[in-house]
Amino acid sequence: xxxxxxxxxxxxxxxxxxxxxxxxxxxxxxxxxxxxxxxxxxxxxxxxxxxxxxxxxxxxxxxxxxxxxxxxxxxxxxxx
Amino acid sequence: xxxxxxxxxxxxxxxxxxxxxxxxxxxxxxxxxxxxxxxxxxxxxxxxxxxxxxxxxxxxxxxxxxxxxxxxxxxxxxxxxxxxxxxxxxxxxxxxxxxxxxxxxxxxxxxxxxxxxxxxxxxxxxxxxxxxxxxxxxxxxxxxxxxxxxxxxxxxxxxxxxxxxxxxxxxxxxxxx
Numbered sequence: 001x002x003x004x005x006x007x008x009x010x011x012x013x014x015x016x017x018x019x020x021x022x023x024x025x026x027x028x029x030x031x032x033x034x035x036x037x038x039x040x041x042x043x044x045x046x047x048x049x050x051x052x053x054x055x056x057x058x059x060x061x062x063x064x065x066x067x068x069x070x071x072x073x074x075x076x077x078x079x080x
Numbered sequence: 081x082x083x084x085x086x087x088x089x090x091x092x093x094x095x096x097x098x099x100x101x102x103x104x105x106x107x108x109x110x111x112x113x114x115x116x117x118x119x120x121x122x123x124x125x126x127x128x129x130x131x132x133x134x135x136x137x138x139x140x141x142x143x144x145x146x147x148x149x150x151x152x153x154x155x156x157x158x159x160x161x162x163x164x165x166x167x168x169x170x171x172x173x174x175x176x177x178x179x180x181x182x183x184x185x186x187x188x189x190x191x192x193x194x195x196x197x198x199x200x201x202x203x204x205x206x207x208x209x210x211x212x213x214x215x216x217x218x219x220x221x222x223x224x225x226x227x228x229x230x231x232x233x234x235x236x237x238x239x240x241x242x243x244x245x246x247x248x249x250x251x252x253x254x255x256x257x
Contacts, residue, residue: 026174040166040181042158044150044203046125047105055119067142 087188090195091227093220097146098135099237100228103218104128106148108208128152129210130187130202130228132240138212145209149240151187154199167201176201182246185239187228195226202236204243 091101110123129148137143154173158165166172167184176186187200219225228236 026171028178028180030171041183041205042165042167042203044127044152044157044201044206046108046127046150048126050124051121052124053119054122056115056117059115059117065144 087229087232088190088192088195088226089229090192091225093222093224097131097138097212097216097219098227099131099133099138100233101131101219102128102151102226102228103131103148103215104222104225106208106210106215106218108210127208129208130200130236131215132207132237134237141212144212146212146215148208148210148215149202149204150206150208151200151202153197154186154201157201179239182239182243185236187232187236190226192226195224197226204240 105126106129108125108127110125112120112122127148127150129150131138132147132149133143138146154176158167167176167181175181176184179185183203183205185202185204187202189199190197
């Protein structure tokens with residue numbers, strides 16, 4: 001199947017189609033320069049925040065939960 | 081015959097959790113700075129999240145805590161608090177689309193009737209572990225949920241891996257230009 005037969009449903013390539021043809025207008029270098037000029041870490045704001053009252057009943061050291069790999073049962077292992 | 085690449089599917093509430101499932105209003109417990117044997121107030125933050133854990137681990141219940149990342153619609157990304165937000169600019173949006181910002185991943189719009197979303201920005205900087213049973217309980221309370229389909233699901237997973245395994249070099253090779 002050729003690429004012409006594949007319809008991309010609202011693919012992000014068309015994200016700014018209504019604004020202007022950006023793909024040709026902005027080079028990779030333009031983006032990199034702009035990225036270096038600005039603070040780029042944006043903290044996502046929670047939908048909602050609230051507090052709950054909890055009672056800490058115990059504090060103890062946890063033990064790891066061991067997950068046995070599938071297909072290795074000890075007797076039929078390939079490890080020497 | 082034309083093939084349509086759909087990004088999402090609609091999942092009924094009783095279906096198993098999979099990587100790429102979008103869960104609304106997931107409560108995240110903010111770990112307090114100190115814990116003592118006493119009563120204390122703990123902050124809860126609700127986020128819309130996407131499941132990052134591998135589907136096979138979820139299917140076989142090999143994990144207790146499910147790895148999730150928060151997401152937000154692109155048009156709300158960075159609208160609060162920041163003086164200037166690079167990602168509001170065309171260059172910023174284009175950086176997201178091209179994958180030039182490894183800490184964020186852009187997902188397509190969802191045009192499914194009743195479950196419409198804008199482009200979504202997934203934040204890899206803050207990952208959370210949510211108990212499997214809690215997440216399943218939340219998912220069951222949602223009548224329907226959206227699931228990111230393959231290969232976009234693997235693309236998300238790969239983007240997360242790329243962010244997590246990135247290495248900062250103390251001294252890079254100088255540019256040839």
